[in-house]
Amino acid sequence: MYLGRHRRRKTVLTIAGSDSSGGAGIQADLKTMLANGVYGMSAITALTAQNTTGVSGIFPVTPEFLAMQIDSVFSDIRPDAVKIGMVSSGELIRVIAERLSYYKAENIVVDPVMISTSGSRLLDEDAVGALKELLLPMAAVATPNIPEAEVLSGICIRSSEDMVRAAEIISREYGCAVLCKGGHRLNDANDLLYRDGGFCWFMGRRIDNPNTHGTGCTLSSAIASGLARGYSLEQAVERAKEYLSGALEAMLDLGSGSGPMDHGFQIP
Numbered sequence: 051m052y053l054g055r056h057r058r059r060k061t062v063l064t065i066a067g068s069d070s071s072g073g074a075g076i077q078a079d080l081k082t083m084l085a086n087g088v089y090g091m092s093a094i095t096a097l098t099a100q101n102t103t104g105v106s107g108i109f110p111v112t113p114e115f116l117a118m119q120i121d122s123v124f125s126d127i128r129p130d131a132v133k134i135g136m137v138s139s140g141e142l143i144r145v146i147a148e149r150l151s152y153y154k155a156e157n158i159v160v161d162p163v164m165i166s167t168s169g170s171r172l173l174d175e176d177a178v179g180a181l182k183e184l185l186l187p188m189a190a191v192a193t194p195n196i197p198e199a200e201v202l203s204g205i206c207i208r209s210s211e212d213m214v215r216a217a218e219i220i221s222r223e224y225g226c227a228v229l230c231k232g233g234h235r236l237n238d239a240n241d242l243l244y245r246d247g248g249f250c251w252f253m254g255r256r257i258d259n260p261n262t263h264g265t266g267c268t269l270s271s272a273i274a275s276g277l278a279r280g281y282s283l284e285q286a287v288e289r290a291k292e293y294l295s296g297a298l299e300a301m302l303d304l305g306s307g308s309g310p311m312d313h314g315f316q317i318p
C-alpha cells in the first residue's frame with residue numbers, strides 16, 4: 051500500500067473552444083489555471099482553426115459529446131469552479147445549462163465570448179438568446195467586454211457612466227454580478243464590477259502591447275481560479291488583473307497579427 055503524502059489542489063473546469071494557435075480558448079484557460087495554482091480540466095465545445103490573424107474554421111462538437119465530457123469530469127473530479135467561454139450554438143448552451151444545474155456546479159464564471167479580438171464572429175444568433183436566458187442566471191459573475199455588454203444590455207456604451215448603466219441593466223435582468231471590461235474603445239485597463247446594486251472600479255495599469263489575443267479568456271480563467279481557491283469575488287478580480295498585467299508586460303511577440311501573451315511569465 052502507498053503510504054506517501056497525498057496532496058490536494060483546487061480544481062477548475064473550462065467549457066470553451068480550442069484555439070489551434072494556443073493563445074485563447076481552452077489552451078489559454080489551462081495555461082492560466084496552471085499559473086494560478088489550480089488543477090485545470092476541459093470540456094471542449096468546438097475546435098477552431100485560427101491563428102493571430104483570424105479564425106478560418108469552427109467545428110463544433112455534438113451536444114451529446116459535450117454532455118459526455120461534462121459528465122466524465124463531474125462524476126470523478128468535481129470542479130471547485132467552472133469557466134464558460136466560447137459556445138457557438140444555442141443547442142450546446144442548453145446542454146451546458148442542464149448539466150451544470152444537475153450537478154449544482156458552483157463558482158460559475160461566464161465569459162460571453164461573441165467576437166474574437168481579430169474580428170471573427172464566434173456564435174450564432176440563437177446562442178445569444180440562450181446565453182442570456184440560461185447561462186447568465188447561473189453565473190457568479192459574467193465578464194463582457196464593451197461590445198458584448200452593449201449586446202447584453204441593449205444600450206450603446208460611450209463613457210464610464212454608460213459602462214455602469216449597462217452593467218446595472220445586465221446584473222438586474224439576469225441576477226448575476228457583472229464585470230464590464232474596458233480595453234475596447236474606453237478605459238483601456240479599467241474594469242467595472244457591478245454586484246448587488248453597488249459597483250466598484252478595478253484600475254489596471256495600461257500596457258502598450260498590441261498582442262492581446264486571449265486577454266478575455268485569460269482574465270475569466272484567472273477569476274475562476276481565484277474563486278476555486280476561496281478568494282472573494284473582489285479579491286479574485288484583483289488577482290486576475292495582476293496576473294493579466296504580468297502576462298502582457300512580458301511582451302511576448304509571436305505571429306504576424308495580434309499575438310498571444312506570455313502565460314508562463316513567472317516561470318524562469
Ligand SMILES: Nc1ncnc2c1ncn2[C@@H]1O[C@H](COP(=O)(O)OP(=O)(O)O)[C@@H](O)[C@H]1O
Nearest residue numbers: 195231232233238239240255256257265266269
Ligand atoms: N492594453 C492593456 N493593458 C492592460 N490591460 C488591458 C489592456 N487591454 C485590455 N486589458 C485588460 O484585459 C482584460 C480583458 O479585456 P478585453 O481585452 O476587453 O477582453 P476580451 O478579450 O474579452 O475583449 C481586462 O481586464 C482589460 O481591462
Ligand SMILES: Cc1ncc(COP(=O)(O)O)c(N)n1
Nearest residue numbers: 067074075166264265266267
Ligand atoms: C476558441 C476561442 N475562444 C475565445 C476567443 C476569444 O479570444 P479573446 O480572449 O481574445 O477575446 C477566441 N479567439 N477563440
